[in-house]
Amino acid sequence: MMALPKIAAIGTGGTISGVGEDRLDFYEYGTSGRFMRIDELLAGVPELAGVAEIVPVGFNNIASTAIGPVDWLALLNLIHETAADPSIAGIVVTHGTATLEETAYFLNLAVRVPVPVVVVGAMRPSSALGADGGLNLLNGVRVAGAPGARGMGVMVVLNDEINAARDVAKTSNYRVQTFVSRDFGILGYADADKVVFYRRPLRRCAPETEFAVAGLRALPKVDIIMAYAGADGALVEAAVAAGAKGIVSAGLPSGSPSPAQKEALTVAANAGIAVVQSSRAGSGRVIDGKVALREAGFIAADNLTPQKARILLMMALTVTNEADEIRRIFDTY
Ligand code: ASP
Numbered sequence: 001m002m003a004l005p006k007i008a009a010i011g012t013g014g015t016i017s018g019v020g021e022d023r024l025d026f027y028e029y030g031t032s033g034r035f036m037r038i039d040e041l042l043a044g045v046p047e048l049a050g051v052a053e054i055v056p057v058g059f060n061n062i063a064s065t066a067i068g069p070v071d072w073l074a075l076l077n078l079i080h081e082t083a084a085d086p087s088i089a090g091i092v093v094t095h096g097t098a099t100l101e102e103t104a105y106f107l108n109l110a111v112r113v114p115v116p117v118v119v120v121g122a123m124r125p126s127s128a129l130g131a132d133g134g135l136n137l138l139n140g141v142r143v144a145g146a147p148g149a150r151g152m153g154v155m156v157v158l159n160d161e162i163n164a165a166r167d168v169a170k171t172s173n174y175r176v177q178t179f180v181s182r183d184f185g186i187l188g189y190a191d192a193d194k195v196v197f198y199r200r201p202l203r204r205c206a207p208e209t210e211f212a213v214a215g216l217r218a219l220p221k222v223d224i225i226m227a228y229a230g231a232d233g234a235l236v237e238a239a240v241a242a243g244a245k246g247i248v249s250a251g252l253p254s255g256s257p258s259p260a261q262k263e264a265l266t267v268a269a270n271a272g273i274a275v276v277q278s279s280r281a282g283s284g285r286v287i288d289g290k291v292a293l294r295e296a297g298f299i300a301a302d303n304l305t306p307q308k309a310r311i312l313l314m315m316a317l318t319v320t321n322e323a324d325e326i327r328r329i330f331d332t333y
Contacts (some may be wrong), residue, residue, distance in 0.1 A: 004051065004052050004053050004145075005052050005053070005089035005090060005144075005145030006052065006053045006054075006055060006087050006088055006089050007052040007053070007054055007055070007088070007089060007090045007091070007092060007141050007144050007145050008054075008055045008056075008057050008082045008083075008088050008090075008091045008092070009038055009041075009042060009054055009055070009056055009057065009091075009092045009093075009094065009137075009141070010038065010057045010058075010059050010075070010078060010079070010082070010091065010092070010093045010094070011036075011037060011038025011041060011056070011057075011058060011059055011060075011061065011094050012059050012060055012061070012062065012064070012067065012071075012075070012093060012094060012095045012096070012103075013035045013060060013061040013062040013063060013064070013094075013095075013096060014035070014062075014063060014064050014094065014095050014096025014097065014098075014100075014121055014122070015029070015030070015096055015097060015121065015122050015123065015124065015125050015133070016041070016094050016095070016096070016120065016121050016122035016125075016126065016133035016136065016137065017035040017036040017037075017038075017040075017041050017061065017094060017126060017133075018030060018032075018034070018035060018036075018125035018126060018127070019032065019034040019035070019036060019125060019126060019127050020032070020125045020127045020128060022127075023127065023128055023129040024128070024129065025125065025127065025128065026124060026125070026128055026174070029125040029127070029128075030063055035061035035062070036061075036126060037058060037061060038056045038057065038058055038059075038094065039056040039058075041094060041126065041133075041137065042054055042056055042137075044126060044134060045134045045137055045138055047138055048137070048138060048141055051138065051141055051142050051145065052141050052142075052144075052145050054141065055082075055088070057078065057082055059074075059075060059078060062096075063096050063098070064095055064096025064097065064098045064099040064100060064103070064121075065096065065098045065099065067095075067096070067099050067102075067103060069106075069218060069219040069314065070217070070218060071103075072103055072106045072107070072110070072219075073213065073214070073216055073217065073218075073219070075093070075103070075107070076106075076107065076110050076111065076213065076214055077214055079091055079093075079107070079111055079113065079117060080111075080112065080113055080214055083113035083115045084113075088115055089115060089116075089144070089145055090115050090116040090117070090118065090141075090143075090144030090145050090149065091115055091116070091117045091118070091144060092117075092118050092119075092120060092137070092140040092141050092144050093107075093117065093118070093119045093120070094120055094121065094133075094137060094140075095119050095120070095121050096121060097121040097122070097123065097158075097170055097178065097179075098170070100119055100121045100156065100170065100179075101156065101165070101168050101169055101170060101179075101307070101308070102307055102308070102311060103119060104119040104154050104155075104156050104165035104168070105154075105165045105166060105308050105311050105312075106311050106315075107119070107154045107165065107206065108153045108154040108164075108165035108166060108205045108206050109205070109206070109209055109211055109311065109312065109315050109333060110206070110209060110211055110213050110214070110315070111154060111206035111207055111209070112206070112207050112209060112212070112214070113207055114150060114207050115144075115150075116143070116144045116145075116146075116149035116150055116152065116155070117144070117154045117155070117206065118140045118141075118143050118144045118149075118154070118155045118156070118157050119140075119154065119155070119156050119157075119165070120133075120136045120137055120139070120140035120156070120157050120158060121133075121136065121158060122136055122158070123158075123174060123175065123176045123178060124176070132158070132159070132176050135160075136157060136158050136159070139157050139160060139190035139195075140157040140190075142190055142195050143155060143157050143162055143190055143195050146195040146197075148188075148195070148196075148197040149195075149197075151200060152164065152187060152197070152200060152201065152205075153165055153166070153201050153205030153206050154205070154206055155187065156168045156179055157190060158176070158178075158179045159176050159177050159178075159179065160189055160190050160191065161179070161186045161189060161190075162186055162187045162188045162189065162190060162195070162197070163179055163180075163181045163186055163187065164181060164184070164187055164201045164205075165205070166201060166203055166205065166304075166308070166333070167181035167182070167183070167184050167201075168180065168181045169181075169182060169282060169305055171282075182282060182283045183283055183284065183303060187199055187200070187201070203332065203333055204332050204333050205333070209333075210319065211315045211318060211319065213315065213318055216318065219314040219315070219317075219318065220245040220246065220314050220317035220318065221242075221243055221244050221245055221246075222244060222245065222246035222247065222248060222274075222310045222313045222314045222317070223239040223242070223244045223246075223247055223248070223310075224247075224248045224249075224250050224306045224307065224310050225239060225247055225248070225249055225250065225257070225261065225265075226250045226280065226306075227249060227250060227251045227252045227256070227257045227258055227261055227280065228252075228258070229252075229258070230258065231257070231258040231260065231261050232258075232260045232261070233260045233261055233263055233264030233265075234264075235261075236261055236264035236265055236268060237264055239268075240268050240271070240273060244273060245273065245274065245317050246273060246274040246275070246276065246310075246313045246314070246317055247265065247268060247273060247274070247275050247276070248276045248277075248278055248301065248306050248309045248310045248313060249261065249265060249275065249276070249277050249278065249298075249306075250278055250279070250280040250306035251277055251278060251279050251280060251286070252279075252280065253279045253280065253281035253284075254279055254281070254284065254286065254287070255277050255278065255279040255286035255287070255292075255300070255301070256277070256292060257277075262296065265296070265298065266296045266297065269296060269297035269298060270297060272321065274299065274313060274316070274317060274321065274323065274326055275296075275297065275298045275299065276298070276299045276300075276301050276309050276310075276313050276326075276330070277292075277293055277298045277299065277300055277301055278301035278304060278305065278306045278309040279301070279306075280306065282305055283303070284303060285300075285302055285303045286300045286301050286302065286303075287300065288300040288327070297323060299323055299326050299327050299330060300327070300330065301330060302330050302331070304330075309330075312329065312330060312333055313326070315329075315333075316329040316330075
């Protein structure tokens with residue numbers, strides 16, 4: 001019999017480890033603050049023993065609404081430490097779904113070890129009728145140990161679907177099919193018989209990243225300013241006053257701030273703050289237009305959502321402040 005792959009499972013909390021009052025508690029479970037530790041979560045899925053040798057690795061037990069850059073950096077270090085054991089074939093991270101795509105994209109830009117990293121979550125707490133976390137965890141482990149998983153960058157697995165961290169977004173508040181890679185579709189399936197891949201991301205991703213952030217304690221401060229009808233420049237000015245090194249404009253589709261925001265953002269760009277123009281539409285590119293963007297000193301976010309553009313800008317600002325170099329980075333990742 002072939003040896004099973006050794007997969008490390010890192011627990012961070014979230015609904016997947018949430019415990020509700022009863023089987024119909026689909027919402028208020030978060031208020032109890034009760035999250036299962038990763039070893040408890042694993043114990044609830046004995047079928048894991050049939051697909052991998054699992055090594056539980058504790059991290060923390062919080063809702064992902066409370067996860068931010070400091071946690072990302074700590075998680076990155078833990079992943080690097082865990083993968084230093086050459087017998088580890090892959091790593092699964094259990095995570096709340098609210099910021100799952102942000103942690104996954106950060107890791108996609110930061111992880112420098114070749115073992116596959118898969119982030120999983122759940123839409124229903126472990127105690128609920130129809131809980132989806134156990135199967136998502138099992139599938140995440142299968143994907144992390146699958147022969148084709150290397151070179152895919154960080155992946156997100158829920159609802160039997162394998163998504164690239166760069167492309168995936170949570171698109172619905174409660175549905176189990178919430179994670180969607182809108183413009184490009186999934187990479188493959190975790191089906192009952194096997195894990196199958198159909199395509200590979202072309203944009204540069206883990207472990208082939210130029211960003212060496214593992215030793216950092218914080219990332220440069222980047223804020224997102226939403227555009228909406230009649231928005232004034234006050235929030236842009238507030239971000240600058242609060243010390244933002246970069247600002248992402250979540251623009252009116254196809255990617256522009258309101259006139260008053262544009263004025264304030266132009267002042268910020270002229271003062272050396274990196275301004276990235278994204279779109280709040282959630283699909284499609286922002287075009288690097290000469291008059292709309294270049295003349296104001298703005299950088300196009302390509303097709304990254306505002307929350308992903310923020311993460312790439314934070315990473316870019318760890319290596320450069322030059323607008324043209326940041327443009328190259330947005331063309332690359
Ligand atoms: N509030 C939860 C979290 O992100 C939502 C979830 O996990 O689905 O931690």
